[in-house]
Amino acid sequence: SHTHIISDEIGLDSASYSDQLSDRLEQSPSHFLGSYVEQLWRHYIETSSRYQLLAHNLQIHGDGKTLGEFDFIVCDNITGKIIHQEIAAKFYLGLPAPDHKSCLWFGPNNIDRLDLKAAHLKNKQLRLSDLEHAKAELERRHITKVTTQCILRGRLFLPWNQQLRKQCQDLDKLTQHSQKDVWMTLSELRDYAATKPENAQFWLLEKQQWLSLMTRKGSSLRYDEILAKLEQVVGNERRGVMLKTQRKLGTGLLNDETALFIVPDDWQKYRYDSLTIPSEKPLHP
Known part of the structure; x- marks a missing residue:
């Protein structure tokens, strides 16, 4: 998504930079960077005049197992759309593919790759709302139509x-x-x-x-x-x-x-x- 350009609403010197954010970051149980970025994104949504947070980390269960999780569900107050947002913070190092047909982007410490991550986001995570159990959960929250956004931050x-x-x-x-x-x-x-x-x-x-x-x-x-x-x-x-x-x-x-x-x-x-x-x-x- 290219729609999220941080404006003067969010800044170290603005009123939105609050003790609440500092407390939330300190209390986060996870040391992973992705969880840290999620907390920052939640603060952005909650302090933005444009968006209303409807759900965060909403898990979908069915057939005795967890089928997936919505990172964020927000309402865009300008367009009126309900948006399922998946957010990720990733860092990839480039190498030419062995067949010299493409440039591959590898995660630094494991077998994670940008092409695999993009496919997983597109084909699974962003399609969660298509599942019947997910539709039922959204309907219980009076949500009948959802659009999707992927917010991918990081460095190459x-x-x-x-x-x-x-x-x-x-x-x-x-x-x-x-x-x-x-x-x-x-x-x-x-x-x-x-x-x-x-x-x-x-x-x-x-x-x-x-x-x-x-x-x-x-x-x-x-x-x-x-x-x-x-x-x-x-x-x-x-x-x-x-x-x-x-x-x-x-x-x-x-x-x-x-x-x-x-x-x-x-x-x-x-x-x-x-x-x-x-x-x-x-x-x-």
């Missing part, structure tokens, strides 16, 4: 390796107009850092910072400090991490803000190996 990363980058750019037909950041292996980071000026700053981002890249003043690290942390997390624990880097100007301002995703050196091999694993449903990050 192209390889730092110039040969792989060019292949991805030549093959990418579906996301070619989207802004891209950069991914690299731990070994490549050492080469990359050699191209940065001495006053470059690095931040190791928590997952809740992955979307906005917002960081606290004074929380940056030197390259040697970042490298020591990454040797443990990426090298030993084999977890992909996101960094932010900036170069400081002489005036004290910052520019050249870049998001970097760092993965183990054999990440590419394991992503290609995952193509041999049958999977119709992407795994959760």
Whole structure:
């Protein structure tokens, strides 16, 4: 959906940024980024003058099992439409397909892929209202007609390796107009850092910072400090991490803000190996 452009209704300095939101985020039982984004989206809907929240995380049961769940059901006060919204926050790293016919977008830490996620959203999650048990539940809420929206937020990363980058750019037909950041292996980071000026700053981002890249003043690290942390997390624990880097100007301002995703050196091999694993449903990050 391209209809949700956050306006001045939502902002850190606006009245809508409230203690209620902070409390809700602190009380959230899940540490997953998707749950965090859901809470932010719920706050957006509840404080927006355009939308009315009708249901959130509405589960549909039938035949003794859970058939699915509506992320959000909202009423658009301008159009009068009832909308089933599915929201997802995803991060994908690009690689050319082995057959060189397309660019594939892989999740950093599992076999999740953008094409699988999109198919699952389109063919299952956004069709939940077609099920008879779902129709019955909606009718109990006096809802007879529902339209659907997918709100997909996140980042896409192209390889730092110039040969792989060019292949991805030549093959990418579906996301070619989207802004891209950069991914690299731990070994490549050492080469990359050699191209940065001495006053470059690095931040190791928590997952809740992955979307906005917002960081606290004074929380940056030197390259040697970042490298020591990454040797443990990426090298030993084999977890992909996101960094932010900036170069400081002489005036004290910052520019050249870049998001970097760092993965183990054999990440590419394991992503290609995952193509041999049958999977119709992407795994959760």
